[in-house]
Amino acid sequence: MRNTARWAATVGLAAGAVCGPLTGAAVATPGATPFSLYAPSALVLTVGHGASAAGATPERAVTLTCAPAPSGTHPAAASACAELRGARGDFDALKRRDGAACTREYSPVFVTVEGVWEGKRVSYERTFGNACVKDSQGGGFFAF
Template sequence: MRAFLAAAIVAVPLFAAHPALADTPSGALTLSRSVDGRGHTVATLFCDPDGGTHTSPKPACDLLREIKGDLGRLVSNPDVICTKEYLPHRVTAFGTWEGRPVRYTRTFGNRCEMTAVTGAVFNF
C-alpha cells in the first residue's frame, strides 16, 4: 500500500507539469476540396478543442464526434434535395482521430450532394 501511495504522490506532479497533454486534440485532420479537377482548397480541422483554419470548426467537429471520426459512416441527409447538375467535387481527409489514422476520399456529383453527405466537414 505504501508503494502505491508513494507512486501516486510522485505521479501527480508529473501530470500537472504537462498541461499540454489535456490540450491534445482528439481529431487533427487536413481536409481538401477540388471542383471539377481544378485547384484545391485546403483547411485544417482540430477537434477537442475545436479549431484550425476551417471556417466552421464546431459544426464540423460535432458531426465527426457523432460518427467517431469515421467519415465512411457519413450518410446523405434525406431532407436535402439536389439538382442533377454535374460539377464534380472531390474531397479528401487525412490525419488522426483519437489516435487512429483517418483516410477518406470521395467524389460527389456537385456541391449540394457533397454537403448533403458531409455537412459542415468540407464547407470551408
Template sequence: MAATRFIRGLLLAATAVLVLTPATAGAAAAQSDLTLTIAAKDRAELPRTVSLRCEPVGGSHPNAAAACDSLTTAGGDFEQLGQAHTGQCTMELKPVVGTAHGTWQGRPVHFEKEFGNQCVAASAAGAVFDF
C-alpha cells in the same frame, strides 16, 4: 487505530490518483487534426483546402464546431458521413472529390470520396466538406 485507518485511506486515495492519471493524460492527447480538401474532378478550378482541429475546436474551417460535431456523431468514420444527406441540391453534375488526411482521436485518417457536386458534398458530409 483511527489514525491508522485515516493513513490507509490517504494511501488508497493517492494510489487511485496515480493509477488514473496516465489514462486521463493519454485521453487528452488524442487530439484530432485534419487537412480537408475539395477539388473539382475535372481540375477546372483550384482545390480548396482547410484545416480542422477538434478537441479543442479550431483550424481554418469556416464552421469547425459543426464539422467536429458531425465527425463525433459518425464516430470519426468518414464513410458514415454520407448517410446524413439532408439538403436539397440541384441535379447538376459537376463532380468534386473530398479528401481528409491527418488524425482522428489519435488514429490515422486517409479518406477520399467523389460527390456529384459541391452542394452534395456539403450536405452529405454534415458540414465537414462545407467550405
C-alpha cells in the same frame, strides 16, 4: 569507496527532488487544456473539381482540430467535430443534411481528408456528383 557512496547518494536525492513531483497520478479535469489526456485529432481537408484527386490539384484546403477543443480554419469547426464524433470517425457514415435540395447536374467534386483522428492515422477520399451534394453531406462537414 566513500566518495562513490556520497556521490551516489547525492545524485539519488537530486533525482528524487527533480522527478518526485512528476510521479503524481494523472487526473483529467474539465476545462484543463494545456496538457490534455485526449488523443490528438487534427485533419486537413481538401476539395477540387474532377472525378478523383489522382493527378488533380486541390483548389482549397482547411484544417480541423477537434481535441482538446474545436479549432482550425474550417468555417464551422465545432459542428464539424461534433458531426464526426457522432459518426465515430467514419466519414462514410456522415449523413446528408435534412432538407437539402440539389440539382442532378454532374460536375464532379472530390474531397480528401488526411491526418489523425483520435490518435489513429486517417486517409480518405470521396467524389460527389456536384458541389451542392458535397456541401450537404454530413450536415456541413465537407462544406468549406
